[in-house]
Amino acid sequence: MVGPTEPRRLASPRARRDEDKEARRRELLDAARSLFEATSFAEVKMADVAARVRLAKGTVFLYFPTKEALFLALLDDLLTAWFAKLNQRLAQGEGAWTGEELARTVAQSLEGEETFTRLLARMQTMLEQNVTLEQTLRFKERVLISMGETAGLLQQRLPFLTAEDAGQFIRHVHALVTGLRQMADIAPVAREALTLPHMAPLRVDFTAELTAAITTLLRGLQAR
Amino acid sequence: MVGPTEPRRLASPRARRDEDKEARRRELLDAARSLFEATSFAEVKMADVAARVRLAKGTVFLYFPTKEALFLALLDDLLTAWFAKLNQRLAQGEGAWTGEELARTVAQSLEGEETFTRLLARMQTMLEQNVTLEQTLRFKERVLISMGETAGLLQQRLPFLTAEDAGQFIRHVHALVTGLRQMADIAPVAREALTLPHMAPLRVDFTAELTAAITTLLRGLQAR
DNA sequence: GAGTTAAATGACCAGCGGTCATCCGTCAAG
């Protein structure tokens, strides 16, 4: 794998100040994201994450107690950033929107956020499996806050939406994003299978399907 | 773990006839299902599956090339059985239904099928990861067939549904089932977090939410 | 420059999915 003459590792500037530790933490999150984008959660090895930041494997565990904790922290960042983006776009608009306008806004806010949605889709089944209660709580608290803002904005844009509706709508969108991302972002073998013409009914275009589903959902709420 | 006086394993009746092999295969699937029901995909060890059928670990791999293949085969069975159940109920009805009637039929057909939905929700991210193209193809072929029948029946019950609608509707329901099952069926730590009163907006009642989502979806399609 | 703190290291471990040379139950032939 490596030659004996590999360039010797330069001295590692130790992170002693909290500031430096935070920077190193960020580096690790970036490395994890970059590797995850190219492969999958299972294929990202903690040793690879360490190597990418030129640290030893053991060091990574000084910053994140488990692999799942590392990726949940990454999801935490991405989720907060996405909610901020969405809420900004919702706040930009004025007056009432049609369901389709809102659906497009949501779907478009997710374009280019494949990493986020892929991680989101793995949240419950993988990321929350090997994590402390503290981290889970902090994560969910942040979600709640962003979600509350979004719910409020949704009611501004869609007058026919009750507060209860807004919460349920967000949960349903979450479910759709999770499900559709998994259906669109599949293993190579499955991708090959879906190449066959008659497999068309099983193929999923994430953005298109999500837009369609949300549009239909909102039309259904309005038609009530 | 075990005493030295454990009851010695009785002679293993070797499966020589195809019939016996099929029976053993079924035993392994049952064992996997039983263990999965009590824990999770990651927690089910191939050695445990073997032990439950009183076979050596290596023997399991004579019947299924990988752990994922074993569980995908299990999902295959459960999916076929569920489609049969749903299609039967759809065929029983006569004339046109309301969207809510259909939503309830679908949601009710999934009650008591937690094992199936839990596996379905893990299909793309775990089960199709380490499996041959052949198995994937056979699986998807069977899905296509059942799905086609369901699509036809849906159009009978819901006259406002075009053929294209029916296919998309099924994909959306699949996405919802996948997403909602993951949100409802969470890790112990996450479950504890959601116990807190203010976490209510993050709690998910699978059947209730699925019924609501499908009802809304169909109302939206009809209102078009 | 000596002493102190704690970040970084990497050899190490346990546990898993998966392999394969070997063993031996089963049955057919004589």
Added chain:
DNA sequence: CTTGACGGATGACCGCTGGTCATTTAACTC
């Protein structure tokens, strides 16, 4: 009943991973 051989069953073994911890040593203090 004996014998031979087919192939199902076995379990020691392997590679690899996430995670640990005694030890090293960079960086700061006085």
